[in-house]
Amino acid sequence: MKLKKKYKSIFFAILGLTILLTSCNKDDVKEVTAADEVVGLQKIDTLIKGNYTFYIYKKDTGNLVVGYNEVYIQLKNNVTGKYVEDATLSWKPLMHMTSMSHACPYSTINKVADTKTLYKGYFIFIMASSDMEYWEVTYDYTSGKDTLAEVTNRPTVVQSTGKIRxxxxxxxxxxxxxxxxxxxxxxxxxxxxxxxxxxxxxxxxxxxxxxxxxxxxxxxxxxxxxxxxxxxxxxxxxxxxxxxxxxxxxxxxxxxxxxxxxxxxxxxxxxxxxxxxxxxxxxxxxxxxx
Ligand SMILES: [Cu+2]
The missing domain is CATH 2.60.40 (Immunoglobulin-like)
Known part of the structure; x- marks a missing residue:
């Protein structure tokens, strides 16, 4: 009888402790902010158009390079101050050369898994830009048939000086x-x-x-x-x-x-x-x- 009571009190002690720990953990869960989602990324451009700002990031420092470039985007609604979590984004690269224009291989833009505000895609630039000949990237934020924001940017693209990739x-x-x-x-x-x-x-x-x-x-x-x-x-x-x-x-x-x-x-x-x-x-x- 006495033993049974002892086990019972141990059981309730453990139960109580478990509830205490669980609720403590719940309080410790920090909400992931838009800023948290770009930790470790380098901001390369801030493009404002109307009510929206496109923030363009990449993983490493320096310029975009000839070859593969992973590019990240966050889109902020400047009226609400909130980052858009369900954006339909697209882009289009075009190089303006003295005698003609051309594009390059590039991807669609998709949401980064397990993030709320981060989107990504890639460009494979095929030439470096210069003073006379430049790349233009147009970013589009659309909703159905409506263009909510469209902004064109001229990023610098350099020949990579590192190992050949x-x-x-x-x-x-x-x-x-x-x-x-x-x-x-x-x-x-x-x-x-x-x-x-x-x-x-x-x-x-x-x-x-x-x-x-x-x-x-x-x-x-x-x-x-x-x-x-x-x-x-x-x-x-x-x-x-x-x-x-x-x-x-x-x-x-x-x-x-x-x-x-x-x-x-x-x-x-x-x-x-x-x-x-x-x-x-x-x-x-x-x-x-x-
Ligand atoms: Cu070119």
């Missing part, structure tokens, strides 16, 4: 191709997920994903007798994301040249060379150093 080339089919490395951004020793986008030019204003190609990889260390690594997996097309995905095995730190061969859907080599005793590098490659 982008390559444009003419295929044997005489089509212009644009190949941009997305990941890895921070390579590690061992197996890395490798992803890239491959687009082709349809006309000056139209670029479409090249589908069902294969991007063969042959990673080499030129400074170490051009040795390769085992267990690499060529990149194949993922129709859900539009990305080419494969596995890249980097067996040690240092400088790696990722030699590439691009084959089309009927297995014809559009560009690239196999590495042999006389051919030490392909005509197209990415570079990584870590």
């Amino acid at each position: 982008y390559k444009s080339f003419k295929g044997v089919d005489n089509t212009s191709y644009f190949l941009a490395l997305v990941n890895p951004t921070s390579p590690k020793v061992g197996t890395n997920d490798i992803t890239a986008y491959l687009y082709k030019k349809v006309d000056m204003l139209t670029f479409s994903p090249a589908q069902n190609y294969t991007v063969e990889i042959d990673p080499r260390m030129p400074d170490m007798d051009n040795h390769t690594s085992p267990s690499n997996v060529n990149l194949t097309y993922d129709s859900t994301t539009g990305l080419y995905k494969g596995k890249l095995n980097l067996t040690m730190t240092g400088y790696w040249k990722i030699n590439l061969i691009v084959r089309d859907a009927s297995n014809t080599i559009q560009k690239g060379d196999s590495i042999t005793s006389t051919t030490t590098a392909s005509s197209i490659y990415f570079e990584l150093e870590f």
Whole structure:
């Protein structure tokens, strides 16, 4: 009898403690603000139009570059002071050159998963801008058929000075191709997920994903007798994301040249060379150093 009572009081003590802890936790839950959702991002532009402000961000510092650029957007309603959580956003890049205009490969804009106010997409810029020739990006916020805000901006696009992560080339089919490395951004020793986008030019204003190609990889260390690594997996097309995905095995730190061969859907080599005793590098490659 006495024992039973003791167990009962222990039970209620634990129950009470649990309720106390749970309610404490509830009080500790902090609401995620719009500012929290861009922590770690760099603001590159603030574009005001009418009642709205577009805030443009990217992950790293510096300018937009020729090649792959992930771009983030927040949209603020200046009347209410609130960030728009259900925006339909679109954009359009156009390069104004002295003799003509052209676009580049770019994505649609989608909400970043698990955020309320953050949207993202990408551009693959194919040329650097200069004083005379410039990129123009038009951002649109629409609701049904109505344009609520449209703003045009002239971002600076520079040639990347880092390792090669982008390559444009003419295929044997005489089509212009644009190949941009997305990941890895921070390579590690061992197996890395490798992803890239491959687009082709349809006309000056139209670029479409090249589908069902294969991007063969042959990673080499030129400074170490051009040795390769085992267990690499060529990149194949993922129709859900539009990305080419494969596995890249980097067996040690240092400088790696990722030699590439691009084959089309009927297995014809559009560009690239196999590495042999006389051919030490392909005509197209990415570079990584870590
Ligand atoms: Cu151009």
